[in-house]
Amino acid sequence: MTRLDYTRGAALAQILKERIVILDGAMGTMLQRHRLSEADYRGERFRDHPKSLKGNGDVLRLSRPDIVESIHEAYLRAGADIVETNTFGATSVAQADYDLGAFAREMNVAGARLAKEACVKFASADKPRFVAGALGPTPKTASISPDVNDPAARNVTFAELRDAYREQAEGLLEGGCDLFLVETIFDTLNAKAAIFALDALMEDSGERLPVIVSGTVTDASGRILSGQTVPAFWHSVRHARPIAIGLNCALGAALMRPYVEELSRIAGDTFVSCYPNAGLPNPMSETGFDETPEITSGLLEEFARSGLINIAGGCCGTTPEHIAMIAERVGRYSPRVPKFSALAAAA
Numbered sequence: 001m002t003r004l005d006y007t008r009g010a011a012l013a014q015i016l017k018e019r020i021v022i023l024d025g026a027m028g029t030m031l032q033r034h035r036l037s038e039a040d041y042r043g044e045r046f047r048d049h050p051k052s053l054k055g056n057g058d059v060l061r062l063s064r065p066d067i068v069e070s071i072h073e074a075y076l077r078a079g080a081d082i083v084e085t086n087t088f089g090a091t092s093v094a095q096a097d098y099d100l101g102a103f104a105r106e107m108n109v110a111g112a113r114l115a116k117e118a119c120v121k122f123a124s125a126d127k128p129r130f131v132a133g134a135l136g137p138t139p140k141t142a143s144i145s146p147d148v149n150d151p152a153a154r155n156v157t158f159a160e161l162r163d164a165y166r167e168q169a170e171g172l173l174e175g176g177c178d179l180f181l182v183e184t185i186f187d188t189l190n191a192k193a194a195i196f197a198l199d200a201l202m203e204d205s206g207e208r209l210p211v212i213v214s215g216t217v218t219d220a221s222g223r224i225l226s227g228q229t230v231p232a233f234w235h236s237v238r239h240a241r242p243i244a245i246g247l248n249c250a251l252g253a254a255l256m257r258p259y260v261e262e263l264s265r266i267a268g269d270t271f272v273s274c275y276p277n278a279g280l281p282n283p284m285s286e287t288g289f290d291e292t293p294e295i296t297s298g299l300l301e302e303f304a305r306s307g308l309i310n311i312a313g314g315c316c317g318t319t320p321e322h323i324a325m326i327a328e329r330v331g332r333y334s335p336r337v338p339k340f341s342a343l344a345a346a347a
Helices: 008-018 027-033 038-042 057-063 065-078 092-098 101-122 158-175 188-205 230-240 253-266 293-305 320-330 342-346
Strands: 082-084 130-135 179-185 211-215 244-252 271-277
Touching (some): 027 057, 038 057, 057 092, 057 101, 082 179, 092 158, 130 158, 179 188, 211 230, 211 271, 230 244, 230 253, 244 253
Parallel strands (some): 082 130, 211 244
């Protein structure tokens, strides 16, 4: 079993001051390449499960860990400094759709350990590798009604989200993650539940890990789904003192550009991350998205040249080929320099 190391995440702040750090790319896109069957998702463990599990990528760390491990290793080989655990939907709230809520904690422990083992294989003294424990948004939203006829209706409470995120984070911490990534935020209230859970866990455990918070601007309105602009989103979560604030998913880099620039300007006391989709969806392409590695990496190179980012990677549609080219092209530039000194105090 891999030796767990909860201290390595502390080195990330210094590395972010020295160079642009590379995050991995899409897990789902790579899983689709394997054309997995229902039997793959079930494995022996869930062979007789009463519900279909096809499409539940989070269960694969229990049923097909070899595939998940190979994807982690492909991104590390491409040059990723940080790999995300395959736990985007590994909360009891999300897994309830598959009647697997009782396995959520186990999924997170296994997911973190799998990513940790891959990082150990590729880490070196001059290039440490980090495991980001990924906490996704869940399929439910705490601030938007699921019923157009009842604006006050909710299908989940803040307390339910907090408890689900606490369970997830406990599993990720036990499995050996180096930092937490609250990502693809479309509802800031959901994110606040995750942040609350993380703060409570780290207070109780005595282990203080870095936290990255990444929101999702859904369209040209410049707002996340629950209605906040990018500045409003930042000011709603900055109390968490994240090591980085950023944007991911929904948009390609070209459409994301003005929002990343705005975030870079206003978030003066932290680092900035960006991992866009590979352009817009295109079912006719191999990855399901428009942009080739050359296009995506070229766009992110301009972000780096303009001094906007500290962390670069990819979301939906990106592959190890995208990440390798992003690493090559953004690596030519110095990282964005935060304006204020809060980071020094936090370190």
